[in-house]
Structures are given as C-alpha cells and as structure tokens.
Amino acid sequence: MIAKKMVKLVEGSSVIRAMFEEGKKMAAEFGAENVYDFSLGNPSVEPPAGVKNAMIRTLEEENPNYLHGYMNNAGYEDVRAAIAAHINKEQGTNFNENNIIMTVGAAGGLNVMLKTLLDPEDEVVVFAPFFGEYSNYVANYDGKLVVVPPNTETFMPDMEAFASLITPKTKVVIMNTPNNPTGVVYSEDTLKELAKVMEEKEKEFNTSIYLLSDEPYRELVYGDITVPYATKYYQNTIVGYSYSKSLSLPGERIGYLVIPSDVDDYEDVFGAASVATRILGFVNAPSLQQRAIMACLEEKVDVSIYDRNRRLLVDSLKGMGFECANPDGAFYLFLKTPVDDKEFTKKAKEYHLLVVPGQTFGCAGYVRISYCVDYDMIVRSLPAFEKMAQEYGLKR
Amino acid sequence: MIAKKMVKLVEGSSVIRAMFEEGKKMAAEFGAENVYDFSLGNPSVEPPAGVKNAMIRTLEEENPNYLHGYMNNAGYEDVRAAIAAHINKEQGTNFNENNIIMTVGAAGGLNVMLKTLLDPEDEVVVFAPFFGEYSNYVANYDGKLVVVPPNTETFMPDMEAFASLITPKTKVVIMNTPNNPTGVVYSEDTLKELAKVMEEKEKEFNTSIYLLSDEPYRELVYGDITVPYATKYYQNTIVGYSYSKSLSLPGERIGYLVIPSDVDDYEDVFGAASVATRILGFVNAPSLQQRAIMACLEEKVDVSIYDRNRRLLVDSLKGMGFECANPDGAFYLFLKTPVDDKEFTKKAKEYHLLVVPGQTFGCAGYVRISYCVDYDMIVRSLPAFEKMAQEYGLKR
Numbered sequence: 001m002i003a004k005k006m007v008k009l010v011e012g013s014s015v016i017r018a019m020f021e022e023g024k025k026m027a028a029e030f031g032a033e034n035v036y037d038f039s040l041g042n043p044s045v046e047p048p049a050g051v052k053n054a055m056i057r058t059l060e061e062e063n064p065n066y067l068h069g070y071m072n073n074a075g076y077e078d079v080r081a082a083i084a085a086h087i088n089k090e091q092g093t094n095f096n097e098n099n100i101i102m103t104v105g106a107a108g109g110l111n112v113m114l115k116t117l118l119d120p121e122d123e124v125v126v127f128a129p130f131f132g133e134y135s136n137y138v139a140n141y142d143g144k145l146v147v148v149p150p151n152t153e154t155f156m157p158d159m160e161a162f163a164s165l166i167t168p169k170t171k172v173v174i175m176n177t178p179n180n181p182t183g184v185v186y187s188e189d190t191l192k193e194l195a196k197v198m199e200e201k202e203k204e205f206n207t208s209i210y211l212l213s214d215e216p217y218r219e220l221v222y223g224d225i226t227v228p229y230a231t232k233y234y235q236n237t238i239v240g241y242s243y244s245k246s247l248s249l250p251g252e253r254i255g256y257l258v259i260p261s262d263v264d265d266y267e268d269v270f271g272a273a274s275v276a277t278r279i280l281g282f283v284n285a286p287s288l289q290q291r292a293i294m295a296c297l298e299e300k301v302d303v304s305i306y307d308r309n310r311r312l313l314v315d316s317l318k319g320m321g322f323e324c325a326n327p328d329g330a331f332y333l334f335l336k337t338p339v340d341d342k343e344f345t346k347k348a349k350e351y352h353l354l355v356v357p358g359q360t361f362g363c364a365g366y367v368r369i370s371y372c373v374d375y376d377m378i379v380r381s382l383p384a385f386e387k388m389a390q391e392y393g394l395k396r
Numbered sequence: 397m398i399a400k401k402m403v404k405l406v407e408g409s410s411v412i413r414a415m416f417e418e419g420k421k422m423a424a425e426f427g428a429e430n431v432y433d434f435s436l437g438n439p440s441v442e443p444p445a446g447v448k449n450a451m452i453r454t455l456e457e458e459n460p461n462y463l464h465g466y467m468n469n470a471g472y473e474d475v476r477a478a479i480a481a482h483i484n485k486e487q488g489t490n491f492n493e494n495n496i497i498m499t500v501g502a503a504g505g506l507n508v509m510l511k512t513l514l515d516p517e518d519e520v521v522v523f524a525p526f527f528g529e530y531s532n533y534v535a536n537y538d539g540k541l542v543v544v545p546p547n548t549e550t551f552m553p554d555m556e557a558f559a560s561l562i563t564p565k566t567k568v569v570i571m572n573t574p575n576n577p578t579g580v581v582y583s584e585d586t587l588k589e590l591a592k593v594m595e596e597k598e599k600e601f602n603t604s605i606y607l608l609s610d611e612p613y614r615e616l617v618y619g620d621i622t623v624p625y626a627t628k629y630y631q632n633t634i635v636g637y638s639y640s641k642s643l644s645l646p647g648e649r650i651g652y653l654v655i656p657s658d659v660d661d662y663e664d665v666f667g668a669a670s671v672a673t674r675i676l677g678f679v680n681a682p683s684l685q686q687r688a689i690m691a692c693l694e695e696k697v698d699v700s701i702y703d704r705n706r707r708l709l710v711d712s713l714k715g716m717g718f719e720c721a722n723p724d725g726a727f728y729l730f731l732k733t734p735v736d737d738k739e740f741t742k743k744a745k746e747y748h749l750l751v752v753p754g755q756t757f758g759c760a761g762y763v764r765i766s767y768c769v770d771y772d773m774i775v776r777s778l779p780a781f782e783k784m785a786q787e788y789g790l791k792r
Contacts, residue, residue: 105677251467
C-alpha cells in the first residue's frame with residue numbers, strides 16, 4: 001500500500017537495519033569491547049561546555065512564548081543577523097539577515113534548496129564519492145542525479161569529466177568539502193577551476209547553475225588546512241551549513257543556508273526557500289536551538305580529539321601497508337581495499353571491524369572508516385587491522 | 397530560475413507578507429494597542445512551568461552526546477515507549493514504541509505520511525473548511541486534493557458528499573478535530589459515520605484508505621467536551637500529534653505519529669515512514685525536545701485562559717448579532733459574515749481588526765478569528781466589532 005517510490009528505499013533500509021542488528025549480536029557474543037564499529041558518523045567529542053550553558057541561560061532568561069513560539073519561517077531575524085556577522089568576520093564577506101535561512105540541519109537545508117530550484121528532470125551533478133543521501137534528496141523533487149566519476153588520485157573533482165557532464169538541464173552542482181567519505185578538503189585552486197568550468201557552461205547554455213556547497217564538516221580540519229569559502233569564487237553559490245559536527249548537536253537539527261544577494265534571481269530564490277521551509281513541513285528550525293546558537297558562535301568542539309584519533313589510525317594503517325585519501329578534514333578515512341570493497345567489508349567483519357563499503361558512496365575499491373570513536377577502541381582495533389593487512393599480503 | 401511549482405507559492409507568500417507589513421504599519425500609525433490582530437495561530441498561553449524545568453533538568457543530567465546525538469530516525473525508543481504508554485492510559489489503546497514515530501511537529505508528520513503513502517495522482521480527501529497548508533503538503537508528493545464542500549449547519553463532514561467523492565484512487569482522508577478554522581470537535585457519531593463510509597468504500601473498491609487524523613488541538617477543548625480517539629473507530633487510522641499547542645512549543649517542532657499495528661501493511665508503512673523521516677531531511681525530531689517531552693507527558697497549558705477569551709468573544713459577538721460555528725475546541729472562532737468574507741476582512745481592517753477570510757480555508761462567507769491573544773486586546777476590540785455589527789445592521 002505504500003508509495004512505489006518508497007518500496008526500494010524500505011528494502012535498502014532493511015539491509016542497514018540487518019547490519020545494525022548484526023553488530024549488536026556481535027557485541028553480545030564477543031563483548032562490546034571486542035567489536036570495533038567504525039561505521040557511524042555520530043560525533044564522539046562532547047559539545048563545548050558553552051553550548052549547555054547557553055541553552056540553560058536562554059531557557060532561564062527568555063520569555064517562553066517568544067523562545068518557543070513561531071517566528072518568521074526563515075528564522076529569528078537577530079539570530080540570522082548574528083550568523084551573517086559571524087561569517088563576515090571570519091570570511092570577509094558582506095552578508096546580512098536577508099542572506100540567511102535557519103534550517104533543520106544541513107539535510108533540511110539541502111531539501112529546501114532542491115525544492116526551491118528543481119523542476120522535474122532538472123539535473124543535479126555530484127562528485128563521486130558522495131554522501132548517498134544526495135540521491136534521495138534529488139529524487140524527492142524528481143531531479144536527475146548525474147555522477148562525476150571519482151578521481152582517485154587526489155579525490156578532488158575530475159574537471160574534464162565534470163565539464164563534459166554539464167548540460168542545458170544542469171540546475172545544481174552539489175559540492176561537499178571537507179568531504180564525506182574521503183576526508184579530503186578542496187583546495188582554493190580546485191574551487192577556482194570549478195568556478196571556471198561552471199561559468200563557461202552558464203555562458204555556453206545561457207543558464208544559471210547553482211553551486212550548493214554542503215559544509216557540515218567546515219570546522220573539522222587538521223594541521224594548517226583552511227576551507228576556502230565558496231561564495232568568494234563562484235557567484236551562484238549557496239552554502240548549506242550545520243552545527244551537527246562543529247558543536248556535536250546532530251540530533252538537534254540546527255543549521256542554516258547562506259543565499260548571497262548576488263545569486264541569480266536572489267529575491268525569488270530567497271522567497272521560495274522560505275516558502276519551501278514552510279511547505280515541506282519543517283516550518284522553521286527548532287527555536288530554542290536557534291537562540292542558543294546565537295550565544296555560541298565562537299564555540300567549536302575540541303578537534304584535537306578527532307586529530308589524535310586520525311593520526312593514530314593513519315600512521316598505524318599506513319605502517320601496515322594500507323593507502324588512503326588525504327585525511328585533512330571531517331572524521332573519515334577512505335581506505336583503499338586490496339580486494340573488492342564489499343568483500344573487504346565482509347572479511348573485516350570476521351575480525352569484528354565494521355566499516356562501510358565505498359560502493360555506497362559511488363566509489364568501489366575503498367571503505368569508509370569513521371574515526372569519531374573512542375581512542376581506546378582504535379587502539380584495541382589495531383591488531384585486527386594488522387591481521388587484515390597480513391591476510392592480504394600488504395605488510396611491507 | 398526557481399522551480400515552476402514554486403512561482404505561485406512565492407506570489408502567495410508575498411501577499412501574506414504584505415498583510416503582515418500592513419499590520420505593522422497600522423500598529424506604527426495608530427499605536428499597537430489600537431490594532432486588534434486576530435489573524436495568527438501562535439499560542440499566547442505560557443508553556444507549563446514543568447516544561448522549562450524538564451528541559452533544564454535534561455540538560456543538567458543527561459550525557460550530552462546521547463542527548464544531542466543521532467538516534468533511530470523514528471526517535472528514542474524510551475521516549476516512544478513512554479508516549480505509547482501515555483496514550484494507552486488515556487485512551488485504553490494498546491500501542492508500544494513500534495507504533496510511534498517522533499516528528500518535526502504535526503506538519504512534519506503529515507509530510508512523512510504523505511511521502512510514505514502517495515503515488516502521483518493518488519487522491520487525498522479533505523473536508524472544507526480546512527487548513528490551507530494541506531493542499532501544499534499533498535502537492536509536494538504530486539497527489540490530487542479532493543475537497544468535500546462545507547456543511548455549514550454543523551461543520552461536521554457532509555457524509556453524502558464525502559461518500560460520493562471517494563474513488564478507487566482515494567488513498568488518504570485528512571481529518572482535523574478540534575478543527576482549524578472552525579473550532580468544532582467531531583462527535584463520536586461523526587467518527588462512526590466516517591468509518592462506515594470509508595469501510596464501505598474500501599470494500600467496494602478493494603483498496604486501503606488511510607484516515608490521517610491531524611490532532612494538534614486535541615488538548616484544547618472546553619466544557620465537558622472530549623475528543624474521541626480515531627484509531628478506536630476506524631482500523632486504517634494514523635494519528636498526527638504535536639506539542640505545539642498542548643505545551644505551547646510551536647517553534648520547537650516536536651510531535652509524533654501513531655501508526656497502529658493493525659493498519660493495512662503496517663510493517664511497510666512504519667518502515668517507509670521512518671525512511672521518509674530521514675530522506676525528507678528531517679532525519680529525526682529534535683533530540684532535546686524528545687527527551688524533555690518524556691518528562692512532561694502529564695502537563696498541558698492552562699486552557700482556562702483560552703476558555704475565558706473564548707467566552708468573552710462568543711458572548712459579546714453573539715450579543716451583537718453575529719453567528720459562529722460551535723467553538724468547542726482549538727482557539728478559533730469561525731464567524732459568519734453578513735457580506736463576502738474578503739469584503740468583510742477589508743472593512744474590518746478599517747476598524748483595525750485583523751481576521752482571515754474563510755476563502756483561505758475553502759469556505760466563503762466566514763472569517764477566522766484566533767483568540768490565542770491577550771484578554772485585554774479582546775476587551776479593547778469589542779467596540780470595533782460593535783461598529784461592524786451596526787454597519788451591517790446586525791444589531792437585534
């Protein structure tokens with residue numbers, strides 16, 4: 001009786017559920033401390049203390065009908081103004097409250113923008129490997145997903161392939177940096193090249209192509225890496241941001257969209273995005289979280305904890321002969337598998353290692369390892385990885 | 397450049413925006429205390445004190461990564477179990493956590509169910525007058541809205557018209573009691589008749605027709621009125637609930653769906669609704685609010701405050717010769733207009749009265765008056781209503 005479009009998705013979700021149940025069974029059989037679950041993207045670092053204080057203070061001080069009431073669908077104006085000012089300070093941009101729409105996380109923001117922009121059959125370009133949910137989001141609005149094959153040398157977009165896949169029907173390009181699942185951060189040169197390709201195609205086809213920059217991992221970068229701000233390189237850029245990772249609040253569903261005033265048809269796009277927020281049933285981003293965020297704009301999680309995990313894993317795995325993409329950001333390693341990635345994932349399970357096959361992200365021959373886990377679990381897991389390396393004759 | 401489907405919606409939203417701006421202008425010109433805004437459905441009664449305490453206690457006591465982290469897309473299991481137990485206690489039902497999905501308000505829940513159930517061109521029946529957003533929600537999934545004309549005698553559904561409008565393509569019937577905009581509460585007899593019509597049509601067409609009972613106003617009833625629980629009268633009932641009004645938390649976006657185990661294709665429907673929650677970009681209902689709600693299941697706003705507003709308005713307006721639907725629930729009066737409702741709305745504005753024309757809800761000849769406002773504003777507004785009554789010669 002359910003919608004035809006949902007049938008396959010329910011099957012897919014049963015598979016995930018089965019995996020999850022299997023993991024629980026393994027933990028029951030071998031002890032939770034002997035199962036090494038690297039499959040989830042649920043932040044392990046605590047939210048900064050300032051976040052809890054801000055929430056409690058907001059609850060103590062604000063008028064409850066104002067704090068928990070309806071506001072403009074785009075969000076509280078003062079919150080949006082404060083976020084705009086914060087971005088301006090950090091990025092030298094020139095945004096104000098009329099460039100910000102508060103969203104139910106980044107997932108909510110992406111859906112709002114795709115609802116706003118896509119007519120049926122419009123094309124949305126993504127770069128493999130990519131977060132699998134993009135294909136569901138695009139399908140929600142009857143768009144057509146166009147996948148640029150992976151460039152496994154650098155995991156930056158393959159510009160030639162990209163250019164060749166843009167057509168007069170291309171409406172949106174989704175970019176995700178720092179990247180899930182590779183951890184790669186797109187360089188400034190990459191952004192410039194991307195912009196050049198898109199500008200040329202806009203001219204060639206006389207169209208507007210919106211770059212949707214999905215940036216939930218923006219603050220999670222290591223060493224001296226910085227993440228260039230995409231609006232400065234390409235005019236028709238819209239940014240989707242979330243506090244899920246930067247403040248470890250994924251369950252709270254709080255984020256925002258940046259819609260710069262100089263994107264094509266700005267007024268219609270901003271107006272339609274506000275309407276889409278309402279009619280998709282979000283109505284508005286959760287109100288307490290909006291107001292608490294305003295008091296936490298300078299906070300972020302202690303990324304040194306993720307960095308310590310990252311270094312231990314990268315050094316250890318490389319020492320065993322594994323190779324991976326440049327893990328400059330997010331909390332993922334994208335590990336090259338000596339055999340088919342689904343086979344590798346299956347074999348890993350025998351060693352109680354849970355990882356996600358690259359095929360899930362449109363990139364076979366790799367697995368994703370999430371290191372948003374306890375450091376001690378990583379330490380305990382290393383002998384298992386070691387045995388995998390031996391099994392596949394990787395040991396140098 | 398925006399989606400064609402969005403163009404009209406943006407125009408519509410500009411009209412609302414213009415109205416809102418006009419209201420602000422009137423307040424600036426005549427003083428806020430001399431403008432009587434009865435147009436909004438934003439709760440005016442404070443959330444019960446227990447709500448704030450529950451949120452703060454939850455923040456103080458729970459592990460922050462658990463409290464703010466991802467959980468099952470359907471919501472925390474213990475929260476869902478507690479809500480199921482609460483409904484069972486109140487209604488004598490037999491639900492458990494596998495019948496509850498936490499949602500981003502009732503609007504989120506309705507969208508999740510329509511995504512779950514609707515194939516393109518499937519028909520969704522609503523009873524005029526109805527909350528205008530239903531038409532947008534149905535259009536989101538390419539469904540076809542079928543409107544049962546209003547029965548202005550009782551504002552209960554016209555059963556004959558209803559039966560004649562059900563076809564083999566009818567997939568969902570949306571019911572809303574206590575009703576927005578009429579304030580009418582459907583009686584037990586009405587539910588029995590509704591069920592009878594739907595059961596007969598299911599048999600006739602060999603289909604499953606789901607009754608989606610939208611109940612954000614369930615707790616807002618006055619006098620000795622009770623709201624029958626729809627799952628007890630019709631097997632294929634799914635309930636959409638929200639704490640927006642019962643706890644005055646509309647900005648927080650927290651509610652739930654009840655999907656009883658005996659609806660047709662229960663497993664697929666529940667599974668697909670969980671997936672729809674994820675892929676529509678809600679991902680999950682806000683996590684802190686979920687856990688705080690669990691501690692507030694016995695709380696509700698002080699409805700005597702709304703009741704006092706209601707009695708003042710009803711008695712005063714009836715005394716002036718106005719007529720309205722039976723205002724047993726919600727916080728709306730649906731007032732019969734002696735002239736066209738848009739003309740009446742325009743005239744009302746001359747007296748600084750802001751109301752919403754019935755045509756917005758598919759029912760001309762009436763206006764909606766929201767009494768979720770300050771009592772004193774109602775008192776101050778009465779001379780303006782009095783002048784309207786005189787203007788139209790209503791005074792008896």
